[in-house]
Amino acid sequence: MSINLIATTTFGLEAVVKRECQALGFQNIKTYDGKVEFTGTEADIVKANLWLRCAGRVWIKMGTFRAVTFTELFDQTKALPWADWIPEDGKFTVVGKSVKSTLFSVSDCQAIVKKAVVEKLKQTYHTDWFDETGASYTIQVGILKDVVTLAIDTSGSGLxxxxxxxxxxxxxxxETLASAMIQLSxxxxxxxxxxxxxxxxxxxxEAAMLARNIAPGIHRKFASEEWERIGSDLWKQARKEAYQAIDYTAMPQIYGSDIDPAAIALAKENAEKAGVDxxxxxxxxxxxxxxxPGKYGVLxxxxPYGERLxxxxxxxxxxxxxxxxxxxxNTWSTYLITSMEYFETLFGRKADRKRKLFNGRIKTDYYQFEGPRPPKTPKD
Ligand SMILES: C[S@@+](CC[C@H](N)C(=O)[O-])C[C@H]1O[C@@H](n2cnc3c(N)ncnc32)[C@H](O)[C@@H]1O
Incomplete structure (x- = not known):
């Protein structure tokens, strides 16, 4: 059975995440503001979490409907097949957000969704009491202009x-934005x-991990690793494949510098942990x-943006x-993110392209100055 999935993205990165989803072979990919939807299998949930470099989180889309009253929210939530994912001992919490909607009290919406899911699970499992001692499931109730989307978080902490x-x-x-900056260059x-x-x-x-084909999620855990329906074998297999896919022969020439010695010490530590030092x-x-250093490089x-006093x-x-x-x-290319609006005047050149991006809450532009492509090296 194909599963409806959502990969959330930062504003401006939808097209990059879409490209990643295409490269991973996901089906029925559609792009919306702040998210990319696609369909897949349990194995694709694992793959998306392990391999998506620029997405925020991966969610299972349980359903979407219009609701302007608590009764509508309760009934339509209860109608969804929650036991497809949540087992009898599942521990679940509900998080929420509401934008431009009649149902604006997020805490009330969360409580109603929790109650509706419990009612549904009571019916499915023929029990009145849930211990909630098993794996964790985070359900999100998101309401935008009265349209409710219910989803379960497969990632846990952000990707x-x-x-x-x-x-x-x-x-x-x-890290997701850093990887997107590289992939946009x-x-x-x-x-x-x-x-x-x-x-x-x-x-x-992030560049070195890309060059070596190191899965971005290889060093971490995900919420859905504990889930019965996915099973630990799928995760083990996907991790094994990810380790086998690493190309340690790739030796990209990457340079990083900073005025702060403490930052460089930390950068070295981080690179070692990531396996790219x-x-x-x-x-x-x-x-x-x-x-x-050299020709045809990419900066x-x-x-710093100059926002501090x-x-x-x-x-x-x-x-x-x-x-x-x-x-x-002039063989070099430059890609730089900043919120400073007159950056081009100081830099002394007009960007070939500019892309609006958010760095956290800061509205920025990603300035792109493209140098010539390197000459093709003759094949052996
Ligand atoms: C916005 S932070 C970069 C953060 C980095 N991308 C990261 O992920 O950690 C800007 C960096 O510029 C460094 N910096 C400030 N003035 C500098 C200068 N004159 N030359 C080189 N680096 C400088 C700061 O030490 C700081 O680490």
């Missing part, structure tokens, strides 16, 4: 939690990549002193300096 990042420093980039594993504001190393590490060269360096970076002038100077450095070699 950006790869498991390689130790204590975060200031303003780290989400023309960087390929045979080209040099440089991040001169690498902080805890997120962009270099041998293909990233990290160094402590102010961006003004960066030189471009991908998330610099007293930081603006310094950041403006950094952007100017970076523009100067990039002018020294």
């Amino acid at each position: 950006h939690m790869r498991g390689y990042r130790a204590n975060a420093l200031d303003a780290p980039l989400k 023309f960087w390929r594993k045979d080209r040099i990549l440089l991040d001169p504001f690498c902080g805890s190393g997120t962009i270099p590490i 041998d293909c990233i060269t990290f160094s402590v360096k102010p961006c003004q002193e960066v030189t471009l 991908i970076t998330n610099p 007293g930081e603006l002038k310094e950041v403006e100077n950094m952007y100017r300096a970076l523009g100067g450095i990039m002018k020294t070699d």
Whole structure:
């Protein structure tokens, strides 16, 4: 039986996640604001969690309907086949959100959904009492303009939690966004990549994981690993395949630098945990002193935005300096995310393309300056 699935995304990344879903072979892929829907099997739930690099979470879509009264919400929730997923000992919680809807009290909606699911499970399992001692299931009731979507979270913590990042420093980039920035660029594993504001190393590490085909979820656990219906064999098999798929012979040339020695120490630790420390060269360096290592490289970076008090002038100077450095070699491409609206003036060049993205709550633009493609190397 095919299962309706939802991969949530940050605003602006829908097309990237759609492409990832296509590459993973999922069926009936449809894109909406903030999510990509598709159909799949239990094995696809495992695959989506292990392999999607840019999605927020993977959900099972249980149903969608219109509701403007609590009775409508209760009855239509109760009509759904909850026991398909939740076993008799399942422990479940309900989370919720409501936007522009008649049913605006999220806590009331959560309580009603919980009650309706319990009533349905009572009928299915012929019991009045649930211990809730088994695996966990998080149900989300999402209401947008009176349309309710009920879904079960298969991921647990968000998919950006790869498991390689130790204590975060200031303003780290989400791993999902870092990976999307890379996938939106023309960087390929045979080209040099440089991040001169690498902080805890997120962009270099995500690039190295892509180059080596390391599944982003390989180092972490997922909520649905405990679920009866999926079963541990599917997870074991998929993890085994993911380990076999790693290409340790890939030796991309990746460079990360930052002015902060503590950030670089952390970046090194993180890269080691992710299994990619041998293909990233990290160094402590102010961006003004960066030189471009080689030709036809790709600079991908998330610099400071100048939003903090007293930081603006310094950041403006950094952007100017970076523009100067990039002018020294026109074979390089630059991809940079920032909320500063006059970035192009400081950098000294108009972007070939700009894409609106959200870095957390900050509205940003992803500026793309494309250099020439590297000449083709003759085949042996
Ligand atoms: C927004 S953070 C980058 C976060 C990084 N993408 C991550 O995931 O951890 C900006 C980084 O720029 C660094 N930085 C600030 N001024 C710098 C300068 N003049 N040269 C190089 N790095 C600088 C900071 O130390 C900080 O790590």
